[in-house]
Amino acid sequence: MVIKRIYLVGFMGSGKSTLGKRLRTEIGWDFLDLDDYFEERYQITIKQYFAEFGEDAFRLAEKELLLDVSQKERIIIATGGGAPCYFNNMQVMNDTGLTIYIKLSVETLAGRLCSARQVRPLVAGKSGTELHQYIEEKLQERDGFYNQAKVIADGEVLGVDGFVRIIKASGELM
Numbered sequence: 001m002v003i004k005r006i007y008l009v010g011f012m013g014s015g016k017s018t019l020g021k022r023l024r025t026e027i028g029w030d031f032l033d034l035d036d037y038f039e040e041r042y043q044i045t046i047k048q049y050f051a052e053f054g055e056d057a058f059r060l061a062e063k064e065l066l067l068d069v070s071q072k073e074r075i076i077i078a079t080g081g082g083a084p085c086y087f088n089n090m091q092v093m094n095d096t097g098l099t100i101y102i103k104l105s106v107e108t109l110a111g112r113l114c115s116a117r118q119v120r121p122l123v124a125g126k127s128g129t130e131l132h133q134y135i136e137e138k139l140q141e142r143d144g145f146y147n148q149a150k151v152i153a154d155g156e157v158l159g160v161d162g163f164v165r166i167i168k169a170s171g172e173l174m
């Protein structure tokens with residue numbers, strides 16, 4: 001299989017953007033963060049967009065952007081945590097590239113999201129206990145979508161080198 005693009009999927013706080021940027025250096029492709037792309041395109045933060053237009057409108061706009069980026073080549077795309085779980089987005093990604101699920105435990109995600117929750121509308125304002133419970137429930141709901149990724153990678157143990165190895169073993173980079 002020739003790989004034209006790589007989609008990183010996983011829960012909020014799973015490190016999709018951090019990994020994506022490091023992979024950019026390792027494999028020499030472009031990197032795009034779908035959330036940043038959204039904010040640049042619409043000139044509004046995702047938090048403000050949720051507050052003004054609601055989540056349903058966000059999901060529609062996110063889908064359009066995903067279709068747009070699925071045409072780009074030699075690119076690593078960090079998707080928003082909810083993107084794989086709406087419409088046929090997972091199918092679109094699987095049809096057009098290598099999808100990698102960065103799988104992490106609830107504990108690790110809660111630890112990471114604790115300090116970064118305020119910019120994310122779905123978890124902003126939650127206490128530590130509420131955050132933990134939210135992640136647990138939401139992850140259960142979303143796991144079925146994330147698990148449709150072609151590669152399910154253990155984010156607890158894999159370093160960047162491990163991801164590069166997995167990518168190279170999955171096909172030929174364009």
Ligand code: S3P
Nearest residue numbers: 011012013035080081082120121
């Ligand atoms: C969301 C995750 C966010 C962002 C939006 C909704 C979600 O992206 O798209 O706040 O539904 O999980 P990150 O996963 O990059 O935080």
